[in-house]
Every structure is written in C-alpha cells, then in structure tokens.
Amino acid sequence: AFPDTYAIGMSHLGLKILYHILNLHQEVWAERVFAPWPDCEALLRKQGRPLVTLESKTPLSKMDLVGFSLQYELGYTNVLTMLSLGGISLSAADRGEKDPLVMAGGVGALVPAAMSEFVDFFVVGDGEDAIREVADFFLSVPPALPRREKLERLARQVTGIFVPALYRWQEGAGGPAWEKIVPSAPDLPIKARVADLEQAPFPTAPVVPVSEVTHDRITLEIMRGCVHGCRFCQAGMVKRPLRWRKPEQLLAQAKESYLRTGLSEIGLTSLSSSDYPCLKELMELLTR
Numbered sequence: 330a331f332p333d334t335y336a337i338g339m340s341h342l343g344l345k346i347l348y349h350i351l352n353l354h355q356e357v358w359a360e361r362v363f364a365p366w367p368d369c370e371a372l373l374r375k376q377g378r379p380l381v382t383l384e385s386k387t388p389l390s391k392m393d394l395v396g397f398s399l400q401y402e403l404g405y406t407n408v409l410t411m412l413s414l415g416g417i418s419l420s421a422a423d424r425g426e427k428d429p430l431v432m433a434g435g436v437g438a439l440v441p442a443a444m445s446e447f448v449d450f451f452v453v454g455d456g457e458d459a460i461r462e463v464a465d466f467f468l469s470v471p472p473a474l475p476r477r478e479k480l481e482r483l484a485r486q487v488t489g490i491f492v493p494a495l496y497r498w499q500e501g502a503g504g505p506a507w508e509k510i511v512p513s514a515p516d517l518p519i520k521a522r523v524a525d526l527e528q529a530p531f532p533t534a535p536v537v538p539v540s541e542v543t544h545d546r547i548t549l550e551i552m553r554g555c556v557h558g559c560r561f562c563q564a565g566m567v568k569r570p571l572r573w574r575k576p577e578q579l580l581a582q583a584k585e586s587y588l589r590t591g592l593s594e595i596g597l598t599s600l601s602s603s604d605y606p607c608l609k610e611l612m613e614l615l616t617r
Contacts, residue, residue, distance in 0.1 A: 330362045330389075330397045332407035338363045339536075340544035342598065343435065344398055347460055349532035357464050360384040360392075361536075364407040365414070373414055380414035389415025392429045394467065396460075397448070399437025405444060408433075412447065421449050421494065426476055432463070438491070439520075439567055442505075445493035450480055454489045454521035454567075455553075457529045462487045484514060489521030526553055526572040533585040537592075544596065547586040549579050551611065552599035564600050573599075576611040583615060 331338030338344055344361070351359035360382035365373065373380065379388035389395050395417065397408050409419055412431070418424050421431065433444060434452035441451045452459045466483055474482075477494070484492045495514035496507040507517060523529045531550070538545065554571035555564070574582075583595055595615065599605060 330395055330408075330411060332364050332397055332399070332404040332411060334366060335363045335538075335540070336542045339538045339542045341398065341400070342548045342550060343400075343456065345532045345535045345548075346530070347396075347398075347456055349535065350457060350460055350530050351464060353530065354461065354464055356468055358384075360387065362389065362411065362415075364404075364411055370410065370414065379416045380411055390417050390429065394432060394463075395429050396432045396434065396452075399433050399435040399444065402437070402443070405437070408444065409447065419447055421447060424449070424476070428476075430467075430476065430479070434459075436563065436567065439563075441491055441493060442498050445498065448493065449476075450483060451491040451493075452489055452521065453491055453518050455523040456521070457523050459487065459489045459521040463490075481511065481513065484518075489518050491518045520567070523553070523572070526550075527574050527578055531582060533582055534589040535586075537590055545592070546594035546596050547583065547590060547592045548596045548598055549582055549586075550574070550599065551579055551597050551602060552605050555600040556604045557601065568600060573605060573607070576607045576614050579611055580614045 331341060331344050348359050348361065351357045361384065362380060362382050365380065379390065381388050382392070389411070395415070399405070399408075412419055417428060417431065430449045431447070432450050432452060433448045434456050437444065438451040438453050441448070452463065463483070466487055467479070470479055470482065480492045480494065484490045484495060492514070495509065495511045497510045498505060499508055552571070552573040554568045555562070556571055557565060559565050586592070602608070605611070
C-alpha cells in the first residue's frame with residue numbers, strides 16, 4: 330500500500346522492488362493499493378464501498394497483511410484514510426484476531442513514534458531481505474496463534490522488526506526514548522541491511538502503469554548510500570554503508586527493462602549519482 334495517489338506510488342522504485350520480491354515467492358500473492366483522490370474517497374464513503382486492491386478487488390480488511398511504505402510525513406494522514414476506507418480499525422489496539430496485521434517500512438519507519446498507535450509492526454532498514462523473512466515467518470506460524478504472540482515472536486526472530494505494543498515512549502533524563510514494557514521483548518531492533526546490492530532482486534519487468542505517472546521511465550538504482558558524511562542528511566546517514574552495482578549489471582538490467590516495458594527513457598537513481606565510481610564507464614555502455 331502506498332499512501333499517495335496512483336501517479337506517485339507507481340513511480341516509486343521501492344514499491345516495485347517489494348512487489349517483485351513477494352510475487353517471486355511461491356506461497357505469496359502481493360497486490361497493490363493506493364490512496365484515492367478526495368472526490369473518489371467521498372464517493373466510496375457515500376456509496377458505502379470499501380477501498381480494494383487493484384489486482385483482485387479485495388477489500389483491505391480481507392487481506393492477511395497490509396504493508397505501507399512511509400516515505401514522507403505528509404502522507405501519514407493518507408495511511409489513516411486508507412485504513413478507514415479499507416474497513417480496518419485505525420488503532421492497532423482495537424484490531425481483533427480476524428483483522429489483518431498492518432506493517433510499515435520505508436524511511437518513516439526509522440522514526441516510528443508518530444505512527445506507532447496505528448501500525449502493528451515496523452520494518453526498519455532495507456526491505457529486500459526483511460520482507461522475505463517476514464513472509465516466511467507468517468507462513469511458518471500456526472494461523473490460530475494469537476496475533477499478540479505472533480508479533481512477539483516476529484520481533485524476536487526477524488532482524489529489523491519493531492513492535493510498538495512491546496514498548497513505551499516516555500521522557501527520560503536523556504530525552505524521550507522507547508522503554509520495554511514486556512520483559513521478553515528484544516532490545517530495539519538492529520536495522521536490516523542488504524550487504525551485497527548486486528545480489529539483491531531487482532524488477533526488470535515491473536507492472537506498466539495504465540495512465541501517465543510522475544516518473545514514467547525505467548529506473549535503475551546504481552548506488553545505495555552516500556560517500557559524504559553530512560550530519561544533517563537523514564538519507565545519507567541511514568543508508569550507510571555505500572554499496573553500488575557494476576556497470577555490466579546495470580546495462581543488463583537496462584536492456585531487459587527496455588525489452589519488457591517498452592519505456593525508452595532511463596533514470597539513474599541514487600543519493601548522489603555523480604559520485605558513482607563507474608559513472609563514465611556506465612554512460613559509455615548505455616549510450617552505445
């Protein structure tokens with residue numbers, strides 16, 4: 330679930346990567362849903378119709394897991410709108426055993442306090458490995474296991490998982506901080522990290538948008554992290570260490586994406602693409 334419009338969400342590379350990884354799993358079916366425009370939201374509420382997924386038209390309340398990508402704070406209210414339209418209780422504490430679990434990732438998960446009342450668990454850090462581990466975990470536990478016990482086990486077994494219900498946000502001598510309220514809860518999570526970016530799955534046959542979107546082009550992530558140590562830059566600090574893909578791999582991804590999507594424009598994305606160590610070589614390969 331991307332808490333913004335179709336045109337914005339379908340432009341987001343992270344959503345494409347997670348969709349690709351989950352649908353490679355033999356026992357998982359991932360679907361997409363986006364925030365409707367205000368006129369569509371009003372119509373849904375007027376007609377009493379729920380917000381549904383694009384692939385199977387399933388209401389959000391009927392899914393097993395609903396995951397939100399938190400990319401910017403101004404989209405947080407859209408998360409609440411989508412939960413409400415999808416028939417899911419806004420407060421995590423009010424959800425029952427038959428309700429879906431609500432997860433959230435993205436850069437917003439690094440500062441979870443603002444959304445901790447509404448999200449059952451957060452995935453902190455890189456999502457490629459973590460999302461597969463989350464899927465495998467829920468496939469392995471008994472369906473009848475109480476949701477609270479599922480969440481406690483998840484927090485202990487999967488790297489990068491933060492379950493707000495196991496902690497309390499309170500003021501301390503050094504400022505506000507999370508404090509454990511469940512003795513068996515793990516310490517605050519270690520950020521999930523993709524060690525080798527070249528081995529990480531990458532979508533070269535993504536779903537092609539049915540209408541014009543903001544970034545209507547092939548997107549290649551050439552590098553993750555930044556060589557600069559600017560303390561004011563959240564992205565530069567949390568995306569460490571610096572990792573990059575080789576030009577040959579990027580060329581292969583570009584060719585396959587071109588053949589499978591029909592898109593003719595390519596965007597090279599990273600925090601600081603001019604610092605990519607093989608930029609000249611890559612540009613020569615792509616322009617042959």
